[in-house]
Amino acid sequence: MTPAAHALAAIEVLTEIVERHRPVAQSLKDWGGAHRFAGSGDRARIASLVYDALRARSSLAWRMGADSPRALVLGALAFIRGAELDALGASFAATPHAPAPPFEAERAAMATGSLDGAPAHVRGDYPDWLDAPLARVFGDARAEEGAALSQRAPLDLRVNALKGDREKALRSLAHLKAEVTPLSPFGVRVPLTDDGRGPPVQAEPAYQKGLVEVQDEGSQIAVMIAAAAPGEQVVDLCAGAGGKTLALAAAMNNRGQIYAHDSDIRRLSPLNERATRAGVRNLQIRSPRGEANVLADLEGKADLVLVDAPCTGAGTWRRNPDAKWRMRPTSLEQRMLEQDAALDVAAPLVRPGGRLVYVTCSLLMEENEDRLAAFIARHPEFRSARAVEAAVGAGAPVLGAYANAAGDALLLSPKRSNTDGFFIATLRRT
The missing domain is CATH 3.40.50.150 (Vaccinia Virus protein VP39)
Structure with missing residues (x-):
């Protein structure tokens, strides 16, 4: 599948989530079951784009001037992925398995959309009814806290002291460029790929032998x-x-x-x-x-x-x-x-x-x-x-x-x- 086809699939999955109020994991699973031609890499890239759109749903909708699944995906491509507008439009136009190229109003929003004047719940990407509860905790910093909660999470592992120490785990996972976590003496952090995916650590010998467990x-x-x-x-x-x-x-x-x-x-x-x-x-x-x-x-x-x-x-x-x-x-x-x-x-x-x-x-x-x-x-x-x-x-x-x-x-x-x-x-x- 092409990146343009990934964008179309992401719009379809988001439509299912929004219109039927379904959990994202189930919607992604159902889409994959109905589109057997999509390989595991394609499904992972589609999921990554869907999650990006959901993490920043409010701020993307504000910038795009619309909260439709199409607007959210285009917004994610522009504001999170940094897509170049002309190249994006050309890739969409090059295949029938793609969304329609961005319209003039969409291009303008993707080029100039900002969060100037947006309320805290939009800048922080959380539901507006949670603004007061979050203000109790964080006060004026609540939008920044919410925005941080809208970023991709790292992949953290815990070293099992019953099976070895952190140095042993780092050696075993060196090919994944694993690093120590700053606060936990038992933690190992594995970098994500550019599209937000983590490696399949459950297939690693260190995991299968019990040396590490996935744990934030x-x-x-x-x-x-x-x-x-x-x-x-x-x-x-x-x-x-x-x-x-x-x-x-x-x-x-x-x-x-x-x-x-x-x-x-x-x-x-x-x-x-x-x-x-x-x-x-x-x-x-x-x-x-x-x-x-x-x-x-x-x-x-x-x-x-x-x-x-x-x-x-x-x-x-x-x-x-x-x-x-x-x-x-x-x-x-x-x-x-x-x-x-x-x-x-x-x-x-x-x-x-x-x-x-x-x-x-x-x-x-x-x-x-x-x-x-x-x-x-x-x-x-x-x-x-x-x-x-x-x-x-x-x-x-x-x-x-x-x-x-x-x-x-x-x-x-x-x-x-x-x-x-x-x-x-x-x-x-x-």
């Missing part, structure tokens, strides 16, 4: 702050597919016990295979069993309970740009209820003197500081630790620079720390 540096930092130690009793309450579970087990050097639980048994299904590949031997998976309390025997015994709470994912918009446009106030309210419920389940598991680490991949105070305040009001036996103290306790005092305004949690973001957005708070049970 911000997620690695969350596990560092949890500071799981060998010999401890640890509960990963909202384990999902187990990315943080495996990192906790590595920090414990397979000593002690880690219990992985999730309210949805389907999310836990990959964990056994992943744990085997990673060489984890101190893991128990506590799958839900109807109304039974499968964690009852752990009450008051856990040194650490990690609550990686369900959230809106507002810190991961770089990777899931369609999520921000599908997000609604009602979904935020539902996540807040789920966060309160998860914290209430976690509280009785923590032993006196133990700690509860609350993590979200959101930047919104409604899901973060507000939830902690409500939790402590319900459970006055818990006290927040200062973020600087938590960073020092994790052996990474430099992370204290990313404390939130109140100083009782870390707040990571693409602009602040060049990671996904994460909120990380440590509480101790007195």
Whole structure:
């Protein structure tokens, strides 16, 4: 397929997403199934263009003066890819498998469109109803924070200390030009290609042998702050597919016990295979069993309970740009209820003197500081630790620079720390 045909396909996929309100991944999969002639490279380039358009949907629409799928793709080609207008028009005209060449008004917009006078939510590329919540967190910097969340995310890997060290991983991935991450001592960052794709690291021997796992540096930092130690009793309450579970087990050097639980048994299904590949031997998976309390025997015994709470994912918009446009106030309210419920389940598991680490991949105070305040009001036996103290306790005092305004949690973001957005708070049970 030609680049012009990629643009046409991207318009078709975006039309499906916009008109039918479908997730981008499913729309891309369906398009690929209906167009078997498109190779894997073609599908990847189409996906990259679709994601570029979705990341910057508001600012592209403002510059183009329209928010149609065609306008978004043309805008992405002009303002993100830097396409030269005459060459673009000629490539579109050269084949029937292409959009119509840019019209006069489109050419003018692509040549001169700017964000002068645009409101914060347009410059930051997020829904206008989220302007007030983001202003609570970032004030006048919210547009810059949003714009950073609209850039392509890097490809980060975590080195599994059970299988080797970072130097070994760098040697194994030298052909991918892997580099160390600036904040996590276990992180490796692999450059993306010019069209925003990452290499297929899951096919690399380092991955297949368990030496590395795909994990954003911000997620690695969350596990560092949890500071799981060998010999401890640890509960990963909202384990999902187990990315943080495996990192906790590595920090414990397979000593002690880690219990992985999730309210949805389907999310836990990959964990056994992943744990085997990673060489984890101190893991128990506590799958839900109807109304039974499968964690009852752990009450008051856990040194650490990690609550990686369900959230809106507002810190991961770089990777899931369609999520921000599908997000609604009602979904935020539902996540807040789920966060309160998860914290209430976690509280009785923590032993006196133990700690509860609350993590979200959101930047919104409604899901973060507000939830902690409500939790402590319900459970006055818990006290927040200062973020600087938590960073020092994790052996990474430099992370204290990313404390939130109140100083009782870390707040990571693409602009602040060049990671996904994460909120990380440590509480101790007195």
